[in-house]
Amino acid sequence: MTAPRVVSLAPSATATVTALGAAELLVGVTHHCDRPADIGSAHGEEFPIAIGGWLNPDLDRVADLDPDVVLTSDGLQSDLAEDCRERGFDVRHRAPATLDEAVETFAARGADVGRPAAGERLAADSRRRLDDVASAVESxxxxxVYCEEWSDPPMAAGNWVPDAxxxxxxxxxxxxxxxxxxxVDLAAVERADPDHVIVHVCGHGDRVDPETIASRDWAVDAPVHVIDDSLLNQPSPALIDGVERLAGLFHPETETYS
Structure with missing residues (x-):
């Protein structure tokens, strides 16, 4: 069977395909995706080709890549997914909203790219790691905890972050x-009196000065932890790394994650 040609229009999909060990299938990704390193692509050294942003990719260029499947994610890409379908692309749109749904998506992505067994293994390994964290922090x-996904204006993170x-x-x-x-109203954060402030500003990686948050005019006396936004902002296997990172911050006495 010929390996499918895969275009990923979502950073989470690209990261998941890479975690499946199937990065060589990627012929196109967005500028916002982390490009797989040393994938040994059978398509040539120029692949995967960058085809624009995750909300405004060049669909003509996608068509030129002759994909067998196009991967999209998140409600913000729903219209884009429909545009791709209208062009005749085989679109696999996954929009998990919770941590459980994100893990289920790992298995679904395996099926999307013709690697169902790898997808099931990735999902099972992720559940095992989450079970290990649950055991470590039990009792x-x-x-x-207050998690800030955006700082101007301040936004409390939703989706799978509360689960994480x-x-x-x-x-x-x-x-x-x-x-x-x-x-979020900063007064509401004050009333909650958080013990930890987690900053993971979308698109900024870990390039945020924690002092800009700590020095706000607010009555919050809690350590500010800046972590790479990929650990919490995308429903990819990096989210499991993010849960483990948080466990180490919240419970440093837990040697496994400290």
């Missing part, structure tokens, strides 16, 4: 699991 006090905080042994009173991130 420990749960600190209150709880999986890591924390308490997250700002957004319910599965709900979209939303602007």
């Amino acid at each position: 420990r006090p749960r600190p209150t 905080v709880r999986a890591a042994g924390g308490r997250y009173p700002f957004v319910d699991p599965g709900e979209r991130s939303r602007e």
